[in-house]
Amino acid sequence: MAPPASNSIHRSGSRPQLDLSKAAIQGNSEERDPTILLPNQSDDISHLALDIGGSLIKLVYFSRHEDRSSDDKRKKTVKERLGISNGNRRSYPILGGRLHFVKFETSKLNECLDFISSKQLHRGGIDSHRWNSEAPANENAVIKATGGGAFKFADIFKERLGVSIDKEDEMDCLVAGANFLLKAIRHEAFTHMEGHKEFVQIDPNDLFPYLLVNIGSGVSMIKVDGEGKFQRVSGTNVGGGTYWGLGRLLTKCKSFDELLELSQRGDNRTIDMLVGDIYGGMDYSKIGLSASTIASSFGKAISDKKELEDYRPEDISLSLLRMISYNIGQISYLNALRFGLKRIFFGGFFIRGHAYTMDTISFAVQFWSQGEAQAMFLRHEGFLGALGAFMSNEKHGLDDLMVHQLVERFPMGAPYTGGKIHGPPLGDLNEKISWMEKFVLKGTEITAPVPMAPHGTTGLGGFEVPSSKGCTLRSDASALNVGVLHLVPTLEVFPLLADPKMYEPNTIDLSDHSELEYWFTVLSEHLPDLVDKAVASEGGTDDAKRRGDAFARAFSAHLARLMEEPAAYGKLGLANLLELREECLREFQFHDAYRSIKQRENEASLAVLPDLLMELDRMDEEARLLTLIEGVLAANIFDWGSRACVDLYHKGTIIEIYRMSRDKMQRPWRVDDFDLFKERMLGSKGKKPRPHKRALLFVDNSGADVILGMLPLARELLRRGTEVVLVANSLPALNDVTAMELPDIVAEAAKHCDILRRAAEAGGLLVDAMNNTLDGSKENSSSVPLMVVENGCGSPCIDLRQVSSELAAAAKDADLIILEGMGRALHTNFNARFKCDALKI
Ligand SMILES: Nc1ncnc2c1ncn2[C@@H]1O[C@H](COP(=O)(O)OP(=O)(O)OP(=O)(O)O)[C@@H](O)[C@H]1O
Ligand SMILES: CC(C)(CO)[C@@H](O)C(=O)NCCC(=O)O
Numbered sequence: 001m002a003p004p005a006s007n008s009i010h011r012s013g014s015r016p017q018l019d020l021s022k023a024a025i026q027g028n029s030e031e032r033d034p035t036i037l038l039p040n041q042s043d044d045i046s047h048l049a050l051d052i053g054g055s056l057i058k059l060v061y062f063s064r065h066e067d068r069s070s071d072d073k074r075k076k077t078v079k080e081r082l083g084i085s086n087g088n089r090r091s092y093p094i095l096g097g098r099l100h101f102v103k104f105e106t107s108k109l110n111e112c113l114d115f116i117s118s119k120q121l122h123r124g125g126i127d128s129h130r131w132n133s134e135a136p137a138n139e140n141a142v143i144k145a146t147g148g149g150a151f152k153f154a155d156i157f158k159e160r161l162g163v164s165i166d167k168e169d170e171m172d173c174l175v176a177g178a179n180f181l182l183k184a185i186r187h188e189a190f191t192h193m194e195g196h197k198e199f200v201q202i203d204p205n206d207l208f209p210y211l212l213v214n215i216g217s218g219v220s221m222i223k224v225d226g227e228g229k230f231q232r233v234s235g236t237n238v239g240g241g242t243y244w245g246l247g248r249l250l251t252k253c254k255s256f257d258e259l260l261e262l263s264q265r266g267d268n269r270t271i272d273m274l275v276g277d278i279y280g281g282m283d284y285s286k287i288g289l290s291a292s293t294i295a296s297s298f299g300k301a302i303s304d305k306k307e308l309e310d311y312r313p314e315d316i317s318l319s320l321l322r323m324i325s326y327n328i329g330q331i332s333y334l335n336a337l338r339f340g341l342k343r344i345f346f347g348g349f350f351i352r353g354h355a356y357t358m359d360t361i362s363f364a365v366q367f368w369s370q371g372e373a374q375a376m377f378l379r380h381e382g383f384l385g386a387l388g389a390f391m392s393n394e395k396h397g398l399d400d401l402m403v404h405q406l407v408e409r410f411p412m413g414a415p416y417t418g419g420k421i422h423g424p425p426l427g428d429l430n431e432k433i434s435w436m437e438k439f440v441l442k443g444t445e446i447t448a449p450v451p452m453a454p455h456g457t458t459g460l461g462g463f464e465v466p467s468s469k470g471c472t473l474r475s476d477a478s479a480l481n482v483g484v485l486h487l488v489p490t491l492e493v494f495p496l497l498a499d500p501k502m503y504e505p506n507t508i509d510l511s512d513h514s515e516l517e518y519w520f521t522v523l524s525e526h527l528p529d530l531v532d533k534a535v536a537s538e539g540g541t542d543d544a545k546r547r548g549d550a551f552a553r554a555f556s557a558h559l560a561r562l563m564e565e566p567a568a569y570g571k572l573g574l575a576n577l578l579e580l581r582e583e584c585l586r587e588f589q590f591h592d593a594y595r596s597i598k599q600r601e602n603e604a605s606l607a608v609l610p611d612l613l614m615e616l617d618r619m620d621e622e623a624r625l626l627t628l629i630e631g632v633l634a635a636n637i638f639d640w641g642s643r644a645c646v647d648l649y650h651k652g653t654i655i656e657i658y659r660m661s662r663d664k665m666q667r668p669w670r671v672d673d674f675d676l677f678k679e680r681m682l683g684s685k686g687k688k689p690r691p692h693k694r695a696l697l698f699v700d701n702s703g704a705d706v707i708l709g710m711l712p713l714a715r716e717l718l719r720r721g722t723e724v725v726l727v728a729n730s731l732p733a734l735n736d737v738t739a740m741e742l743p744d745i746v747a748e749a750a751k752h753c754d755i756l757r758r759a760a761e762a763g764g765l766l767v768d769a770m771n772n773t774l775d776g777s778k779e780n781s782s783s784v785p786l787m788v789v790e791n792g793c794g795s796p797c798i799d800l801r802q803v804s805s806e807l808a809a810a811a812k813d814a815d816l817i818i819l820e821g822m823g824r825a826l827h828t829n830f831n832a833r834f835k836c837d838a839l840k841i
């Protein structure tokens with residue numbers, strides 16, 4: 001079945017079309033993280049930039065996906081009504097697309113060239129939107145590159161790919177990349193102390209000055225004072241290359257990761273000379289040195305009559321790692337001190353998201369500055385230069401993007417390989433599924449949730465042993481912990497937030513381990529039922545079953561990965577987790593798992609609506625208002641995301657359950673502001689009613705919820721002269737109603753109700769239905785309008801920092817917000833404060 005057109009609306013519902021012919025897992029598919037190449041895929045690449053360093057090549061590329069905004073009637077009328085035109089928005093050369101991050105070893109330049117050439121990344125160019133595989137190669141193609149390799153390998157690029165390298169200064173790029181990340185990515189920076197990671201919210205207006213320390217092969221220290229305003233104040237030749245180079249010689253390790261992994265089982269006391277070794281086991285407390293402080297790295301090797309073979313490679317690696325990390329931390333501190341800088345951001349791939357490395361650097365900064373300076377790390381640590389080079393092409397307008405226009409997504413392979421899938425996610429289902437199947441075995445180490453290790457403790461002057469989390473290091477790529485950045489220029493901050501800076505959508509703190517466990521259990525237990533529904537929604541075919549299976553595996557792997565490391569994908573909130581599930585379904589092309597259930601429940605609810613409306617109309621105002629609110633609460637019980645609710649379904653017909661539930665909604669409720677609302681709506685002794693001008697009703701589920709709960713409430717508002725905007729999801733999530741589905745539902749309901757009919761006509765929702773109204777009259781209605789807008793989300797929760805431009809426009813004249821349902825009003829936004837009246841039901 002063709003996916004509904006709504007999938008092309010915001011966020012990542014639509015994947016670019018990929019040509020998967022000849023797609024292959026390269027090398028041994030039994031490997032932990034094989035490379036997947038899509039030789040013929042013609043994702044519309046429009047931009048590529050490189051940072052070629054002494055050790056690694058970093059590649060950032062952009063893939064566009066067409067703006068397939070449909071011609072759907074609802075959108076057009078909404079745009080007209082709300083006065084949204086494309087003219088009053090800045091037009092971005094990048095109209096949505098994705099940024100991908102990939103890296104290669106510099107010694108394997110050929111692999112990188114093959115990759116670029118197989119994906120035709122070099123033939124893009126920003127002004128070749130309509131580039132396709134038949135177009136002749138651009139003879140004058142130029143790609144932006146930085147790092148020493150931009151100079152060293154320029155000829156090879158010309159020879160092999162026929163492209164010229166446009167060289168950008170390395171320091172310029174590092175600074176531009178860091179500034180962009182710190183301003184545009186929420187929670188890009190974090191601290192890491194004693195095994196504890198904490199994301200920091202950086203105020204873009206209070207970013208400068210800071211010290212940027214890039215730990216690549218060598219180390220550069222840059223004092224950054226503003227956009228393009230910086231000075232390289234220091235550097236050290238003892239850096240990542242030193243650790244990897246010396247480590248390789250001393251331990252015979254074959255890879256950087258192996259070396260790092262060794263360190264996790266090491267004990268540096270066998271090789272480092274400690275203060276205690278010199279002071280006969282005692283602290284040198286007079287100058288603040290504990291006995292366990294390293295007095296001299298590798299110092300024990302001088303007195304011992306041991307040879308290299310007599311030392312454990314594990315101990316050597318740890319000793320080396322500590323030596324270099326402390327040294328860098330200390331020099332960084334000294335430079336921060338020199339210029340009075342309080343914040344030090346560390347980048348470069350030496351860090352590699354490795355907990356112990358970060359702890360060690362943080363410790364040094366903290367120790368030497370006595371807590372005055374703070375070490376912070378960046379999620380896109382190694383990509384600063386490449387991003388900066390990418391940004392140096394001004395034509396793409398990337399630097400104008402703001403936090404709310406970026407959405408980071410972790411594709412299905414992320415728990416296994418992270419950024420190592422070369423290119424955009426596989427689009428071919430078959431390929432995806434078999435890939436998933438292949439990885440099930442390999443992935444057992446992460447699909448079995450691992451309890452989180454207790455934090456390591458630190459004594460004065462150093463840690464005893466690394467606070468390692470198990471003995472195997474996560475494969476290099478997945479430790480990148482960076483997803484694909486989706487650029488969605490149409491997203492906006494909801495204008496009615498009282499304090500957007502302080503707004504936090506998530507009510508529940510998932511850094512509380514018991515909360516995390518609770519939600520993982522809920523999601524895991526719900527999974528089999530969800531898979532059943534999803535498979536059924538696609539006709540229950542064998543193909544659907546295979547996809548369902550692969551979806552379950554992929555989602556479980558994400559869950560296990562996050563259970564093991566909750567911050568693996570950045571700061572984790574419940575909203576992210578629920579959205580991840582929906583994205584995962586979409587990735588396996590389950591576009592609307594609850595489609596038929598929603599349809600069935602809509603029909604059943606519409607059938608009983610006329611009776612309900614009659615019942616309501618017989619009541620006096622006061623009783624009716626209370627019944628309406630109770631009705632919203634009662635109808636929200638119909639929620640397929642909740643086990644307890646689904647069990648209720650066996651207890652009777654929809655209207656029976658609805659009435660039964662409504663009767664149970666006895667006041668006072670746990671949080672009960674009904675009297676306030678009533679006073680505003682109906683007035684009180686001395687006060688007149690003060691109808692609202694426009695209400696935004698954030699609706700939740702299909703069926704009874706929206707039809708028996710929210711529509712009657714909307715009708716009451718309309719009757720009182722309040723314009724009503726129904727705000728619904730852009731993409732399906734569970735049994736939530738979508739903005740695409742609502743107009744039909746309203747049209748059906750309008751057949752039984754003049755108030756709804758006139759309002760829907762006025763709101764442009766009933767263009768077709770005009771002819772078959774109840775009395776056949778076509779007189780121009782004088783009603784206030786009823787409208788439908790999409791919210792920009794595809795999840796049961798809503799993050800009001802990233803909503804559709806439609807919703808933002810509708811909000812401008814709104815003075816009442818009604819948030820309905822667990823996801824929108826409780827799990828998220830329970831603590832949200834607004835500039836106008838808000839009802840959370
Ligand atoms: N898979 C890996 N292979 C090699 N080195 C790695 C790997 N992962 C992390 N590293 C570490 O990262 C360092 C390289 O970091 P980065 O890519 O930031 O520097 P670079 O740009 O290559 O070097 P420079 O900027 O000094 O030219 C290596 O020296 C090593 O310490
Ligand atoms: C030479 C660069 C800038 C190349 O990236 C880097 O490796 C570095 O900063 N090395 C340290 C050189 C110094 O001692 O200042």
Ligand SMILES: [Mn+2]
Pocket residue numbers: 051052053054147216217385
């Ligand atoms: Mn570099």
